[in-house]
Amino acid sequence: MAKTTDSPARPALSGRKAQAARNDGIILAAAREVFLADAGAPIAAVADRAGVGISALYRRYPSKEALLRTLCEDGLRRYNAEGDAALEESDGWKALVGFLERVVDADVHSLAVHLAGTFTPDESLLPEVVHSGEVNDELVRRAHATGRLRPEVNSLDLGLILDACAAITVPDPARTAQLRRRTLAILVAGLAADDVELPGPAPVAGEFAWRWERRAET
Template sequence: MSDTDEKPVQRGLPGRKAQAARNDEIILSAAREVFLAEPKAPISAVAERAGVGISALYRRYPGKEDLLRTLCYDGLRRYNAEAEAALRNSGGWEVLVDFLQRVVDADVHSLTVHLAGTFTPDDSFLPEVLRAGELAERIIAGARESGRLRAGVDAADLGLILESCAAITLPDPARTAQLRRRVLALLVDGLAAEGDLPGPPPTPGEFAHRWQPATR
């Protein structure tokens, strides 16, 4: 990551804290690459990918679950940030399309597709989870008011759309992004189509079981 790509939080920090923040970004970026490729990979693979010693990694993250939890928590925060950005910059139907494009491009839901069930979430997730629900409801409400949203579409349906796009993965990242945008365009057309949808939308908590680690 270049100096121009640093997150605002790093600017103005004392030397050691700034370096620690940069190291943490490097570790999380490496963890994302490693665990999306192989969720069962050992934490040592993250240290190797990040170019840091295993002891340095353990000082920041006592165990693999802590690292996975932080990775997914950051993904949830990114989802909310993209939703808020879409709500600021557009309205009605356009905010829905902008939001979906933003989240697909940010590749947030790959974390859900690949890492659900690999760690136990804790209460620290709750505020961001509730915020995500509120933002999704606002986005759907605006699209519904525009008159273009298909009858029966619910905020919970957005997760299905985003996970469907995240499931598309090829060795070439550019082609992956292109095909995800292509599929999203098809799905967006479905959001504006006429006709009844088969079955009800996902119920609250219907997919919650995925986040419980499998019994060994």
């Protein structure tokens, strides 16, 4: 195991900066709730949910587009953090399954499903997008090395699994979480290597990029 060293303590933020950081966290949390429920909601709904004035929100995010982009980037960071943590697990199969469970529990992938096509991605998202692809590839590679993952499964299949889980929703959040975990368990069982061949070819790179094309507003 690699040696770890204590990180130097970060300097405390000034009162004004600390308040700004707290406000930003409140705004992003509110935006996540609002846009998960309705990606077409106005930015004023976020201000109402966050309990901040619309002018204060616009000072931080000059447009709904900027807020959506930041929200998506935050979701990617959370996804990648779970992936990086999973790569610390020595067992490749457990790493992959644990990663999927944590992403589903955190409801991270729902952001991608709901926000796709609602804004125009730019190059600021590229580092996180690239890293997520690298994490997925490595998790699948290690799972294959254990012999427990179907040989025909590739890293893009993870998106299909997470899409399926994110699509499940009922009015009760706790029940939604239960049903998503149940669905994931069924899908994970299907990932295990056996003699039954999967129908159709695996997803290919770029096959789902179309959903990030900006949709015309009606």
